[in-house]
Amino acid sequence: MNSKVLFNEGKNYIPGGVSSPVRAFKPYPFFVKCGHGSKIEDVDGNKYIDYCLAYGPLILGHSNEELVKSIYEDLKLGTAYGAPTEAEITLAKKVVDRVPYVDMIRFVNSGTEATMSAIRLARGFTGRNKILKFDGGYHGAHDYVLVKPGSGGATSPDSLGIPKDTTKNTLSVPFNDENILEKVVLENKDDLAAIIVEPVMANIGCVEPKVGFLKLLRALCDEYGIILIFDEVITGFRVSRGCAGEYFGVYPDLATFGKIIGGGFPMGAFGGKKELMENIAPAGKVYQAGTFNGNPISVKAGIFTLDKLDHIFYKSLKDKGDFIRNSLEEFKDENLLNIQVVGLASMFQIYFNDKPVLNYELAKKSGTDNFSYYFNHLLKNGIFIPPSQFECCFISNTHSQEDLEKTVNIMGDALNLIK
Ligand SMILES: Cc1ncc(COP(=O)(O)O)c(C=O)c1O
Numbered sequence: 561m562n563s564k565v566l567f568n569e570g571k572n573y574i575p576g577g578v579s580s581p582v583r584a585f586k587p588y589p590f591f592v593k594c595g596h597g598s599k600i601e602d603v604d605g606n607k608y609i610d611y612c613l614a615y616g617p618l619i620l621g622h623s624n625e626e627l628v629k630s631i632y633e634d635l636k637l638g639t640a641y642g643a644p645t646e647a648e649i650t651l652a653k654k655v656v657d658r659v660p661y662v663d664m665i666r667f668v669n670s671g672t673e674a675t676m677s678a679i680r681l682a683r684g685f686t687g688r689n690k691i692l693k694f695d696g697g698y699h700g701a702h703d704y705v706l707v708k709p710g711s712g713g714a715t716s717p718d719s720l721g722i723p724k725d726t727t728k729n730t731l732s733v734p735f736n737d738e739n740i741l742e743k744v745v746l747e748n749k750d751d752l753a754a755i756i757v758e759p760v761m762a763n764i765g766c767v768e769p770k771v772g773f774l775k776l777l778r779a780l781c782d783e784y785g786i787i788l789i790f791d792e793v794i795t796g797f798r799v800s801r802g803c804a805g806e807y808f809g810v811y812p813d814l815a816t817f818g819k820i821i822g823g824g825f826p827m828g829a830f831g832g833k834k835e836l837m838e839n840i841a842p843a844g845k846v847y848q849a850g851t852f853n854g855n856p857i858s859v860k861a862g863i864f865t866l867d868k869l870d871h872i873f874y875k876s877l878k879d880k881g882d883f884i885r886n887s888l889e890e891f892k893d894e895n896l897l898n899i900q901v902v903g904l905a906s907m908f909q910i911y912f913n914d915k916p917v918l919n920y921e922l923a924k925k926s927g928t929d930n931f932s933y934y935f936n937h938l939l940k941n942g943i944f945i946p947p948s949q950f951e952c953c954f955i956s957n958t959h960s961q962e963d964l965e966k967t968v969n970i971m972g973d974a975l976n977l978i979k
């Protein structure tokens with residue numbers, strides 16, 4: 561069956577025909593047959609160079625041969641036990657070793673569970689109720705954080721089914737705006753348990769913090785006894801070996817992880833200072849549990865993946881990111897285009913905007929019609945990026961120079977047609 565037929569069939573059994581709203585695009589999404597290295601192939605026989613990479617986890621590309629072989633051996637030993645394994649300790653140690661602000665870690669199943677649990681821990685530890693997030697920050701699909709969310713929430717905000725009582729304790733302010741931030745923190749300091757932030761706002765495209773912004777967060781949290789949570793579900797093991805806190809030189813109290821830490825299998829995690837983490841059950845009184853927590857297959861894939869990520873790996877990935885960003889910048893200058901090329905390390909995006917994009921409001925003012933045209937032109941020519949302006953593109957170590965050159969040429973064609 562081809563993608564069109566599958567989509568029409570799927571819609572009868574699966575709401576919208578997809579298992580997550582971000583996967584739907586018009587007229588219908590392609591259905592995947594397989595992925596190898598930098599390429600993903602659909603059931604219609606098309607092959608795409610993939611910059612979605614499952615929304616970030618696949619830093620080693622699709623179906624890394626060595627990983628698949630070793631997981632195949634692991635599968636023979638069982639897929640879940642409901643009892644601890646040595647591999648969990650091995651992975652925990654690897655994270656603690658790499659990430660300077662993580663002393664202890666709990667493995668869960670998704671980024672959503674990670675942020676939900678980290679917020680509970682911050683509330684349990686401080687005895688306070690409120691949390692502060694940033695407009696366009698996406699921290700998963702649970703009730704507390706679906707307030708002005710980015711990602712799919714940017715196009716369908718205000719989900720039904722969330723009681724106002726649940727979100728009355730969630731404050732949201734613009735990213736990169738020191739004045740509003742300080743004002744809101746001051747007004748709420750006595751009941752503010754946590755500030756949760758994506759150190760790079762990767763669910764509104766890709767917006768970096770202004771110099772000093774994360775430091776200000778750290779200082780405010782220190783002054784008023786607020787827990788600083790970096791949501792590193794995207795930036796964790798993506799921007800550097802020691803994650804975004806190391807990259808920017810600002811350490812949070814807690815960090816949440818997902819995507820790369822599971823090596824392409826479902827996993828999330830949260831970790832941080834020992835004095836905080838020791839409050840997690842059964843060591844402490846903040847409850848957190850899960851049938852598949854620390855799943856042996858995800859944990860083994862995580863270990864395999866982290867073992868590949870040394871400084872040379874990140875340097876090579878950054879070079880690939882620089883190639884794409886620099887080529888697009890040159891193209892922009894030569895053709896006098898009104899676009900913004902953004903990103904860092906192996907993350908990139910463009911905005912159809914003549915002004916720098918510092919926050920969600922400005923991201924929303926970018927030309928989303930142009931973005932749709934750009935996405936479709938790329939897709940028609942064998943390049944797959946996430947189908948929304950409010951997502952980020954990712955590069956793996958399997959993206960070859962040939963892939964990158966082909967990509968920037970096709971991107972250039974699309975931009976010229978839009979001009
Ligand atoms: C920054 C961030 N936090 C949390 C999540 C939620 O992770 P998951 O989709 O694994 O629940 C995402 C997912 O995209 C994310 O980008």
Ligand SMILES: NCC(=O)CCC(=O)O
Pocket residue numbers: 580581582583615698711712762763951
């Ligand atoms: N940046 C948003 C996501 O990665 C979400 C993926 C999904 O729900 O499929």
